[in-house]
Amino acid sequence: MDKEDDLVVNEQLSLFTKPTKKYKSESILERLIELLQSDLNFHNQISNYNSHNFHSFPAKFPPQLPKLFIEELTKPNEVVFYPMVGSGTTIVEAYFANRKGIGFDIDPLALKIAKVKTTPLNxxxxxxxxxxxxxxxxxxxxxxxxxxxxxxxxxxxxxxxxxxxxxxxxxxxxxxxxxxxxxxxxxxxxxxxxxxxxxxxxxxxxxxxxxxxxxxxxxxxxxxxxxxxxxxxxxxxxxxxxxxxxxxxxxxxxxxxxxxxxxxxxxxxxILGHSVGTKPEIRFCDSQNLCLDNETVDLIVTSPPYASNAIDYMRAHKFSLVWFGYKIDELTKKRKEYIGSESTSDYYFEDLPDFTSKKITDVSTIDFNRGKVLKRYFSEMKKSLKEMYRVLKPGKVAIVVIGNSTMKGIDTETHKCLKEIGSSIGFIAPYIGIRQLDRNKRMLPASKKKDLNSQIQKRMHEEYVIGFYKP
Ligand SMILES: C[S@@+](CC[C@H](N)C(=O)[O-])C[C@H]1O[C@@H](n2cnc3c(N)ncnc32)[C@H](O)[C@@H]1O
Structure with missing residues (x-):
């Protein structure tokens, strides 16, 4: 190992794994509420430390967000799980905090990026x-x-x-x-x-x-x-x-x-010069059918795709995946498998609770097919939340970070729908934290709307942090 590497790692550890502010409550549920009410904006904070900036990724969240929940809701060596791992932000933070990170995704590029970001190399x-x-x-x-x-x-x-x-x-x-x-x-x-x-x-x-x-x-x-x-x-x-x-x-x-x-x-x-914690497990797995045993996870922190296919991962990722040897036809086919995809033929829809169903009806009344797309999205999210519930240990928490979309001029209010769906499957969702987005940093769908002061537009600049507690 290089001396120089040693210095870099020590410096990285001392700067970025310092414990954040201690929260008072002893009970996990109360501490969750306290955390969700704290400042979750993290504006003007450096977010390109360690390997976080290796590759751009749409809707990457600031590392301070998973770091806060990891430090306050888990202990060293506990399991932090990140379904829909994207570029691996939570896993990098779990690794530096000496937690066992597990990350799944179905996107070949996301998996590669997340692996590289947590692999020490000479x-x-x-x-x-x-x-x-x-x-x-x-x-x-x-x-x-x-x-x-x-x-x-x-x-x-x-x-x-x-x-x-x-x-x-x-x-x-x-x-x-x-x-x-x-x-x-x-x-x-x-x-x-x-x-x-x-x-x-x-x-x-x-x-x-x-x-x-x-x-x-x-x-x-x-x-x-x-x-x-x-x-x-x-x-x-x-x-x-x-x-x-x-x-x-x-x-x-x-x-x-x-x-x-x-x-x-x-x-x-x-890059990490040498190992600093437990090697994470990062692999291909659909969030609707998790390859994990029941009650094995201590914390989930994830940000699923937005409704309405607002960020089309494969549309961008195919630009490099074709060089990796993937054929354009197979990537186009794969695109339909992503949560929020627009293909609805042969899709099995879930029963959904009232507020969510009403939202789907509102969109369907204007455009039947768009309504079906929204129904597919909430059905996929229900399956994913059910799986998160299954793998979480009782008394533990899942953090789901999500933004809203507009469909046919209607605000999908995804955060309210997901809170309702999560509650219907047994989670307690005591509070939804709000973050103001730093649009210079986070890559999000561009808005064509001129009226930036409208209610919908304001909500498009916010992101919601839903805390789900498994009793
Ligand atoms: C918002 S991104 C996650 C970005 C991440 N928070 C970060 O910081 O890089 C959502 C991810 O969900 C993944 N995804 C979509 N459908 C999925 C599915 N059915 N199972 C697992 N992952 C899926 C996408 O490939 C994408 O990487």
Whole structure:
């Protein structure tokens, strides 16, 4: 282990695992209420420490949020579970607090990111691999272009290649395939995963990274109208493009190699040099059918997808998953499996309680199909909450962080519906905490609404922290 690594870890531990303010109540239920009434905004706090910033992820919550509940509601070595693990925020915090973290998701990219963020790796080895990838990929790009063109032909099936051609410049494709070729040569899986996550982070960023997309890590991809060089000249797209609009629909060309080098340095600085706690378990599992025994979990902290497919994970993630070898058709099929997806054919709906059913009826009256989509969402969330109830030990807590959506102009009031559903299956939901979102930090669906002062708009800038207690 490097001395330097030692220092970094100690520094990280002392800075970020300091116990937060102590809450008074002895009973878990009372302490839960106290925590939910505390300041849950965490504005102006640093959230990119440790590995939290390895890869952008929509609706990633601030690490201080799971940290608070982990420290106040569990003891060292207890089990902290994160169904719908996303980029692993809760698991990273559980790891640093020496709790046993378990995280599940059905998204291949989310699982990879969450694993890499909690895997200690030797920094010297990473630097060695990193510079080999960087220099050899660049060398190939300049000297072996024909071979790289051939590789591009065999790496994708025809439909996936059409997708690649639409979203990536030919030169960027060559850069990316040369980096990818070097990454696949790494034999040790944990090290290869680290570089795959860096590779993906070159593409999936708020601004669409080295692809021709905008808003990739944010909401739904739109293709740029023009690509500019660093002097502002149009190098791709509409040459007569009205420059007054350029802020919204243009971007500046970036070299994948230099972006790789930049991310490499950042991520190596923040990776764990050695183990600090119990190794988390992160794997593929549907939150509606949890691969865990009854009453084995001490705390759940999770943020499920929003209703109405407001954040379409696969729509963004496919931009890097196609490079990983997934075919565009299989990703499109997979997209239907996510909670909140819009496909409702052959779907088995759950019985839902009154307030939730009324919400679905309100939407159905305006648009029958959208009503069905909302019913699917609440049915999936009911199944997931039932499973959370099953795996939690009695006397323990599940924290569910959720925002609202609008469907056909109707506020879904998801927090009220989930509270009602949770109560109907046996949870006590004593209080809902409210957080004001820091929109500069958290990537959320963009709003087209102009009236930012309307009630609905105000609620769109809030997020709800529901505390479920299992008696
Ligand atoms: C809001 S994100 C979680 C983000 C996370 N809080 C973070 O900080 O990175 C929701 C996650 O739910 C996952 N998901 C959707 N449907 C799922 C299902 N049926 N089972 C498990 N995970 C699912 C998505 O893949 C996504 O990663």
């Amino acid at each position: 920094k010297k080895e990473l630097r060695k691999y990193g510079s080999k990838i960087y220099y050899e990929a660049k060398d190939d790009y300049f000297k072996n272009r024909e071979e790289l063109y051939e590789l591009l032909k065999i790496h994708f099936d025809s439909k996936t290649k059409k997708f690649i051609d639409y979203w990536f410049l030919p030169e960027t494709q060559l850069e990316l395939i040369s980096l990818w070729k070097q990454i696949t040569m790494i034999k040790e899986e944990e090290y290869r995963n680290f570089f795959e996550v860096i590779f993906s982070s070159l593409i999936i960023t708020k601004s669409g990274g080295v692809s021709l997309a905008l808003d990739l890590g944010h909401t739904r991809p739109h293709k740029i109208k023009a690509l500019l060089d660093k002097d502002g000249n149009v190098v791709y797209g509409d040459e007569n493009f009205e420059l007054s609009k350029k802020h919204f629909v243009t971007k500046v060309i970036k070299s994948s190699f230099e972006e790789f080098r930049k991310r490499l340095n950042q991520n190596i600085n923040n």
